[in-house]
Amino acid sequence: MNLPRWAITTISVLVFLALWEFFGRDVNPVFGSYPSAIAEAFVALARSGKLWTALFQSLQPFVVGYLLAIAVGVPLGLVVGRFRTAEAAFGIYVTAGYAMPLVALVPLLILWLGLGFAVKVAVVFLMSIFPVCINTWAGVRAVPVTLIEVGQSLVAPDSVILRRIILPATLPYIMAGIRLAVGRAVVAMVIAEFFTAISGLGGIIIQSANNFDTATMFVPVVILMVLAIGLNALIVWIERVVAPWQAELAGRE
């Protein structure tokens, strides 16, 4: 079949929704739900305005924490990947931090930062910085040494080599890390809302689950997944804008 990619994806989603709808209708509405019921719940939530308030509440710490993770994770990964001493001194924390069971530490973070905005930002930040940092680090290690030697032979200072040779050469890895971090940041946002002041999309999930309103509970879950897909597409597009040579090099024009 020579269908375009978007058509294949659309068919896949439609078949999935149809199957879900067909089999989901037979399930007790407390134990499960199905697309048309979720859509009805979505309309009700949207009409009441609750959904938009919650979405807005959730997105603020999400965006701040996520951008902060990129702003700190990329330079940290560059330095750890580039300098032997930094790698030996800090690499171990990055590796350990990636595996950190953050959920267990959220109560502690609450003690430090309270129940408000700051703690949510911190949870999102801590969940998403490590994939960004680790990918950047791995990317730096994969830069061909000859490209660095080009800089050295032209007497480029270390800072210039880092910024103008290593950073662009590492961009595909960085973008992959940023994409991986989207998923973790979304999960982190919901976790933060579960543990702290019940609010945002996570708050709707908890409240509707407590009321056995499974259809409503699925609304924010689906929205978050759609959000992640959208962000992913946005990042892929940004990569094509800031690093067009990469797609060209790989022959994916």
Next chain:
Amino acid sequence: MGEVSLVEVSKRFRLKTEEGEHVVQALDRVSFSVRDGEIAVLIGPSGCGKTTALRIAMGLDRATSGRVTVDGAAVAGCGHDRGMVFQHAELLPWLTAIENVMFGLEMKGLRGRALDETALRYLDLVGLAGSARRRPHQLSGGMKQRVGIARALAIDPKVLLMDEPFGALDAQTREAMQAELLDIHARTKKTILFVTHDLDEAVLLADRVIVLREGRLQEIMEVPLPRPRGDLAALRGTAAFAETRYRIWQALHEVPASGAGDRARGASDAASHSKPTP
């Protein structure tokens, strides 16, 4: 002026293999000078240390002992007095041809109009002014290497160091590039140290050929062909070309003189394990 010398340069490095750790003597007290304005070709079989010698001259590798001088002054590390042309051009893939040339010029402190004009002038010198806005993947192998040469020449180094720059090109392109290099040399009078393992290339380009074997200087030979060398294809058919080529061939193949035998065997053993050219 532009004279580069290696003085008693030795390079040893450790090499870990499955059988254990070897100490490889890549270069053993090698001394030679490249005179102002000449093309000296460093030739030898792979593993003879020619690329190592060039990298030490550039400052990308450090000699275990000995020193490098440019116009009589010792140099440490890389400098704008030397320009390097890499084996595979090594253009920065995210920059256009002209931006690649400009990168080196910026490192030398050029800004503004002088930057653009100088870069364009050197692209023009290698015949690529019309392709200035192309990215490396839109250039052929020969064009990439021209940009590599322009990038090295643009910073106006005293010495141009070239590491088998035409080795990866197809035969036709290589011949065209050899003629072009001679043309550029005639116009710029740059001192050039050129590494190759290709006998024909050595004879066509060189004023003098420096033969390295197993990390040691074997012989330095004059090439008695007048400049300008004109049609290189015709030059290949001349008796002088064949005779010079044969002399170099002999230098590359003759059994080392007795007395040096022990050391040569040791070096040979080391060289057979070594791969100093990355």
